Amino acid sequence: MTSQQITDSVKNFFQHDSAGGILLVLMAMIALLLANSSFSSLYDSFLATPVQVRVGELDIAKPLLLWINDGLMAVFFFLVGLEIKREVLDGHLSSPSQVVLPGIAAIAGIAAPALIYFGFNQADEISVRGWAIPSATDIAFALGVFSLFGSRVPISLKLFLLSVAIFDDLGAILIIAFFYSSELSLLSLIIAGAGLVLLFVLNRLSVRSQAAYIIIGVVVWIAVLKSGVHATLAGFAVACFIPLNVKNQDGHAMLPHLEHALHPWVTFLILPLFAFANAGVSLTGLSMDALLNPIPLGITLGLFFGKQVGIFGACWVAIKLGVAKLPDKATWLQFYAVTVLCGIGFTMSLFIGSLAFETQNVAYMVDVKLGVLVGSLCSAILGSILISRSQPKE
Numbered sequence: 001m002t003s004q005q006i007t008d009s010v011k012n013f014f015q016h017d018s019a020g021g022i023l024l025v026l027m028a029m030i031a032l033l034l035a036n037s038s039f040s041s042l043y044d045s046f047l048a049t050p051v052q053v054r055v056g057e058l059d060i061a062k063p064l065l066l067w068i069n070d071g072l073m074a075v076f077f078f079l080v081g082l083e084i085k086r087e088v089l090d091g092h093l094s095s096p097s098q099v100v101l102p103g104i105a106a107i108a109g110i111a112a113p114a115l116i117y118f119g120f121n122q123a124d125e126i127s128v129r130g131w132a133i134p135s136a137t138d139i140a141f142a143l144g145v146f147s148l149f150g151s152r153v154p155i156s157l158k159l160f161l162l163s164v165a166i167f168d169d170l171g172a173i174l175i176i177a178f179f180y181s182s183e184l185s186l187l188s189l190i191i192a193g194a195g196l197v198l199l200f201v202l203n204r205l206s207v208r209s210q211a212a213y214i215i216i217g218v219v220v221w222i223a224v225l226k227s228g229v230h231a232t233l234a235g236f237a238v239a240c241f242i243p244l245n246v247k248n249q250d251g252h253a254m255l256p257h258l259e260h261a262l263h264p265w266v267t268f269l270i271l272p273l274f275a276f277a278n279a280g281v282s283l284t285g286l287s288m289d290a291l292l293n294p295i296p297l298g299i300t301l302g303l304f305f306g307k308q309v310g311i312f313g314a315c316w317v318a319i320k321l322g323v324a325k326l327p328d329k330a331t332w333l334q335f336y337a338v339t340v341l342c343g344i345g346f347t348m349s350l351f352i353g354s355l356a357f358e359t360q361n362v363a364y365m366v367d368v369k370l371g372v373l374v375g376s377l378c379s380a381i382l383g384s385i386l387i388s389r390s391q392p393k394e
Contacts, residue, residue, distance in 0.1 A: 020267040024141055024346065027272040028279035028373075035280035047277055060225070068277045069354055072270045074221055074235035079266050080169045081239025082259045087166060089244055101324035102160055105311045106167030109342055110135040110175075112310025113302030120298035126364075127295050130356040132175045133368060134302025134375065136348030139165035142341045145380050146387070153387060156327035157338050164311070164342060172348055173236050180355040181229045188227035192234065195220035199241035206246045210254060213242060230355060271347055278350045281369035290370060299349070299371025304378045307343035312336050337386035343379030345372060 034043040052061040062070065088094060113134035121127040142161060146153065195216050202212060217238035224234035244255045291297060312335070318324045326335060353368035 020144055020271065022144055023268060023272045024138075024144070024275050027276040028346070031276045031278075031280035032283075035282050036284065040280075040282065043280055058222070060222070065277050068274055069351065070225060070231040071221075073274060073351060074232045075262065076235070076266050076270050076274075077173065077232045078217070078235035078239045079259065079262045080166075080173075081236040082242060082255055082262075084166050084170060085240060085242070086244065086255055086259065087163075098163070101315060101318065101327075102163030102167055104314050104318050104324065105160075105164045105339070105342075106171060108310040108314035109137065109164065109168060109307050109339075110171045112313075113306030116302040116306040117298035120294045120301075124294065126357075126360060130295060130299070130353060130364075130368065132172070132179065133349050133353045133356065133372070134299045134306060134345060135168075135175070136172050136345045136352060137165050137168045137307070137342045138344050138346040138348055138376070139169070141344040141346050141376065141380070142383075145341055145344065145384055146338070153334065154327060154329040157330050157334060160327045160330075160335075161338050161341065168342075169348070172352065173233060176230050176352070176355060177233055180352070184228040185226060188223045189229070192220050192223035192227060192229075192237075195223060196237060196241065199238065203241050203243050203246075206243065208246060208248050208254075210248045210258065213238070213254075232351075274347060274351070278354065279346075279369065279373070281366050281373070290367075291374060293367055295364065295367035296371035296374070299353075299368065300375040300378070303343040303345045303349070303372070303375030304382075307345075307379065308336070308340045311339040311342055315339070331390060333386065333390040337383050337390055340379055340386060341383035343383075344376045345379075346376045349376070 031043070034040060047063065047065040049064040050061065051064055051067050052059070054060070110132075114131045117134050118128065118131050121130065139162070142165065143158070146158060146161060199213060199216055199220075202216070207213075217234070220238055221231055221234040224237075225231040242255045242258060244253065246254050248254045248257060250257075291300065315324070315335070319326055326332070349372045350369065353365060353372065357364035357368065
């Protein structure tokens with residue numbers, strides 16, 4: 001194979017819809033291998049590397065793991081905010097009729113897994129803090145699996161999956177804001193609020209400088225980081241004030257341009273790096289009995305059963321009552337298969353788990369990672385089988 005052919009193959013891979021999901025799986029597998037090898041101490045040391053940024057009296061010092069979870073994931077939430085704003089104002093969520101079914105699906109897909117987890121962990125005041133862990137859907141993973149089956153699956157199901165994930169992300173943002181924020185600093189919140197007001201003014205004045213929005217956005221992120229509200233929420237808040245149609249200094253509509261520019265960085269760097277940093281769990285001494293512990297059992301059953309039962313059940317009722325309709329050209333089996341894929345909660349579930357138990361010992365995160373990996377894997381396997389069998393034969 002020539003160098004040009006290799007280059008073309010690599011380019012084609014990264015252009016494929018499933019590339020992001022495949023890379024996530026690969027990085028998670030590498031993390032698992034490292035955490036269970038003679039390199040485990042090196043892996044842990046890498047994530048614990050202290051990184052400090054200091055400008056005058058402003059000092060931000062965190063281990064590398066938290067820079068990834070608090071810093072890079074803020075960029076991910078910024079992209080999520082851009083996508084939600086575009087879809088609501090000018091996309092396939094701009095019409096009320098297009099919102100009903102995915103909205104119902106998202107609410108049920110958050111509530112049912114949370115109730116299952118709560119049922120297994122209600123007796124423990126620490127464990128119960130993880131109730132939101134199985135409520136999240138990993139859109140990169142789910143779309144990656146979905147895209148493996150090509151164009152024979154109706155595009156309406158892909159739009160449904162995207163819409164559910166958008167509402168799901170919005171739900172996760174609200175959950176983090178209300179349930180996983182620590183003691184608040186009034187001064188930092190005032191600074192963050194002032195930054196958002198300034199962004200609103202720039203938006204209303206149709207300011208064309210992207211740099212102005214980004215610089216103020218960084219200030220807002222720092223203020224939120226110091227406020228006690230989780231820093232990733234700053235990314236979403238800043239995205240809400242990026243103008244949709246105002247052209248930047250290069251003549252491109254600002255929001256779509258930023259979305260297009262950030263997408264490959266988030267898909268091929270930030271999310272894989274997050275997976276690498278958070279999926280490494282030592283399996284030494286673990287047995288099947290470990291899955292029966294309340295935390296991993298609640299997460300596994302929440303993702304695998306809670307998601308599909310909640311989403312499919314609520315949507316079936318809504319469709320039968322005439323409140324919504326089945327996505328165009330989709331069969332009930334194909335629709336059910338997509339609801340199973342919603343049980344892939346990898347990235348967001350791990351992230352919420354890290355917030356729920358950030359002050360607890362490492363054993364809690366081991367349980368979280370075990371439950372998320374098993375629940376997501378089961379959902380991916382069953383969803384793949386169902387989609388494959390639901391396709392018309394060639």
